[in-house]
Amino acid sequence: MKQVIQNFKSGELYVDDVPLPSISEGMVLVENKFSLISAGTERGTVKVGKASLLGKAKQRPDLVAQVIQNIKKEGLKATLDKVKTKLDSLKALGYSTSGVVSASMDTNNMFQVGDRVACAGQDYASHSEIVAIPQNLIAKIPDNVSFEDASYTTLGAIALQGVRQSEPTLGDNVCVIGLGLLGQITCQLLKANGCNVFGIDLSSRLVALANETVADNAMLRSDSNLLATIDDFTNGHGFDSVIITAATPSNDPIELSAEIARKKGKIVVVGAVKMDIPRDPHFFRKELDLRMSCSYGPGRYDVNYEENGQDYPYAYVRWTEQRNMEAFLKLISNGSVNLKPLTTHVFDIVEAEKAYDIVLGKVEEFSLGILLKYDDSNSLKNVSKFKVNTNAVKNINIGFIGAGSFAQSYLIPNVKAAGASLDTVVTTKGITSKNVAEKFGFNHTSSNADDVMENPQINTVFIATPHNSHAQYAIGALKANKHVFIEKPLAMTPEELKDVEEDYKEAGVTLMVGFNRRFADVSKAIKKAFENLTEPVFVNIRVNAGFIPKEHWTQNPEIGGGRIIGEMCHFIDLMQYFTDSEPIKVYADCINTTNEKLKADDNISIIVKFKNGSVGSLNYLANGDKSLPKEMIEVFGGGKTGRIHDFRSGELHEGNKITKIKSISKGHKQEVEAFLTSIKEGTVSPISFESIRLTTETTFKIIDSLNIGLPQTIS
Numbered sequence: 001m002k003q004v005i006q007n008f009k010s011g012e013l014y015v016d017d018v019p020l021p022s023i024s025e026g027m028v029l030v031e032n033k034f035s036l037i038s039a040g041t042e043r044g045t046v047k048v049g050k051a052s053l054l055g056k057a058k059q060r061p062d063l064v065a066q067v068i069q070n071i072k073k074e075g076l077k078a079t080l081d082k083v084k085t086k087l088d089s090l091k092a093l094g095y096s097t098s099g100v101v102s103a104s105m106d107t108n109n110m111f112q113v114g115d116r117v118a119c120a121g122q123d124y125a126s127h128s129e130i131v132a133i134p135q136n137l138i139a140k141i142p143d144n145v146s147f148e149d150a151s152y153t154t155l156g157a158i159a160l161q162g163v164r165q166s167e168p169t170l171g172d173n174v175c176v177i178g179l180g181l182l183g184q185i186t187c188q189l190l191k192a193n194g195c196n197v198f199g200i201d202l203s204s205r206l207v208a209l210a211n212e213t214v215a216d217n218a219m220l221r222s223d224s225n226l227l228a229t230i231d232d233f234t235n236g237h238g239f240d241s242v243i244i245t246a247a248t249p250s251n252d253p254i255e256l257s258a259e260i261a262r263k264k265g266k267i268v269v270v271g272a273v274k275m276d277i278p279r280d281p282h283f284f285r286k287e288l289d290l291r292m293s294c295s296y297g298p299g300r301y302d303v304n305y306e307e308n309g310q311d312y313p314y315a316y317v318r319w320t321e322q323r324n325m326e327a328f329l330k331l332i333s334n335g336s337v338n339l340k341p342l343t344t345h346v347f348d349i350v351e352a353e354k355a356y357d358i359v360l361g362k363v364e365e366f367s368l369g370i371l372l373k374y375d376d377s378n379s380l381k382n383v384s385k386f387k388v389n390t391n392a393v394k395n396i397n398i399g400f401i402g403a404g405s406f407a408q409s410y411l412i413p414n415v416k417a418a419g420a421s422l423d424t425v426v427t428t429k430g431i432t433s434k435n436v437a438e439k440f441g442f443n444h445t446s447s448n449a450d451d452v453m454e455n456p457q458i459n460t461v462f463i464a465t466p467h468n469s470h471a472q473y474a475i476g477a478l479k480a481n482k483h484v485f486i487e488k489p490l491a492m493t494p495e496e497l498k499d500v501e502e503d504y505k506e507a508g509v510t511l512m513v514g515f516n517r518r519f520a521d522v523s524k525a526i527k528k529a530f531e532n533l534t535e536p537v538f539v540n541i542r543v544n545a546g547f548i549p550k551e552h553w554t555q556n557p558e559i560g561g562g563r564i565i566g567e568m569c570h571f572i573d574l575m576q577y578f579t580d581s582e583p584i585k586v587y588a589d590c591i592n593t594t595n596e597k598l599k600a601d602d603n604i605s606i607i608v609k610f611k612n613g614s615v616g617s618l619n620y621l622a623n624g625d626k627s628l629p630k631e632m633i634e635v636f637g638g639g640k641t642g643r644i645h646d647f648r649s650g651e652l653h654e655g656n657k658i659t660k661i662k663s664i665s666k667g668h669k670q671e672v673e674a675f676l677t678s679i680k681e682g683t684v685s686p687i688s689f690e691s692i693r694l695t696t697e698t699t700f701k702i703i704d705s706l707n708i709g710l711p712q713t714i715s
Helices: 039-050 053-059 061-074 076-087 153-166 181-192 204-213 226-233 252-260 279-285 321-333 349-359 405-417 430-440 467-479 494-507 521-529 562-566 569-579 668-681 689-708
Strands: 002-007 013-017 027-037 090-092 096-104 116-120 130-134 138-140 173-177 196-201 217-220 239-244 261-269 289-292 343-348 369-373 385-387 397-401 421-426 444-446 460-463 483-486 511-513 538-544 583-590 604-610 615-621 631-637 640-645 649-654 657-662
Touching (some): 027 116, 039 349, 096 130, 153 261, 153 321, 173 181, 173 252, 181 204, 252 261, 405 668, 467 494, 494 689, 511 689
Parallel strands (some): 173 196, 173 239, 239 261, 397 421, 421 444, 483 511, 538 615
Antiparallel strands (some): 096 116
């Protein structure tokens, strides 16, 4: 399928063929008919992409701060590799489309194949022939509304939320500052609400359009008669509310809005403007009410609403993102909103570069609503797999299912460096798999895991998807008799673990989970120091893991499984490695808290007893300070102590002497090499399946221990 793409590193913008997206539960697949280029938002996005590295840094100081923090935590080289991965990526553009449902897995059974729908969402409702949309970001189009008009729905919902924040009543005097596409729609919504509407802009063309179509009056900001006219318009009282839909680094819209608002009036900020709020003379003396309007409405930036499909109760949250979309479509349907005068250009998707030349000002031509049109003639629209390269196929030929930032930083480069061939990369979004294939040299790009599972030339599969799909893909690979590397965890439930175990026993291939820490040089050095010890050891691990919000996908019990299953498995494996024994019993307890932001079991103490008498202690904490190193591991036994400091360095205390140990890495490179070597030489897996199974089962027993309050036996 064709999609508008921007290379975030070079800034190049073009149209290319990519695999169609795939959908999962709660998603709807839509064949686009039209999409709207939101000039203000997309102009800014494209300009950031075209900026130099220094220019990008100036425009996103928040990301620069993250980079600095990451350097402190992981070092300069690891951070630079991450930054390069982020920069060398392809970005989808657009967030407002209309089309026809081609497949649906929505949980409410609201959408059927053939339904006409409007779609919303950055990275979802993209300028692409086919899009995959979460169920709460899609709305049915009334029969008498065209696809062209419906493609404005997202922008209309943003305008509608701004109007709702101003709480207009019949007969209110309302000023709209900024008469671009968002401002023009806002004016129409206010008129539909029975308001007297006054518009202000820097452009004479936009002022003229507002005067011709909807505004009771509109004037240039530079007009010397502006304030006098406003006095006359409001009978000297000032506006009941002012809605700022402009996008500018200037503070003028804020200052002007305060000057022209009545006492106790409302100022609503919808556009991206500077917000240095001057206390005097107006904000303080008039007791002005300053409000922010959050995009499409309630639900925006809430992962549970947008991505997980959890709607808000109608009785308590009357207007959500989706309900705002539906309301705007109804306003188009009944004639309260007329979008025809706002559409200035329509381009076919293959001519998208011409459209962006106008948006970026390369072509001097007045524009407002620019639409991209999609036809049905592209024979590659529904293709899930494309050939990208023709590299030679080697003895170990690999398919990747999932290729997020972790896989791109730690797995794929090491696989390539080890000499295996990269055959196919699969991600749910075609643009991502295309980017990864081009960046690392995969022969094929795909959005369908079957393209890996059913390819007889692929003999090894790497799985780096969200945790809830690990067992499913592992079983698929084992049934296809392929070697499997799974980025932890192996499974999310005891039932999944049992199913994987049964298929593994029948397959006769190598299976490994990405427990990288045991492969780090510092871990190997300490293990060697204790290898001839016959007495039990004590392993003490403290992890300053850091806070992760409950809304993050890893904390979702249905997707990520939480940190016990998803992260603490690393340290249970490390305990097995150092004790050289099997866990037989575990007890866990966590903090009690009434703080709704905190997840109690993110702050937990775990004791594991091993078959040979060894004991492991894990204190995993999310309530500490970031300046403290993340991981401290200590191994005690036989009069010796080994220590690992965040895998940056280590030391061995023996014979009243301290031997320093260098740490080159955290073991990611070494684990990949060990896995591929075992396949090449036909040797046993670097980590036995029984050890992996026990680690996984121990995480389940930790949860049981928390729930029951008693130690749990590990079978």
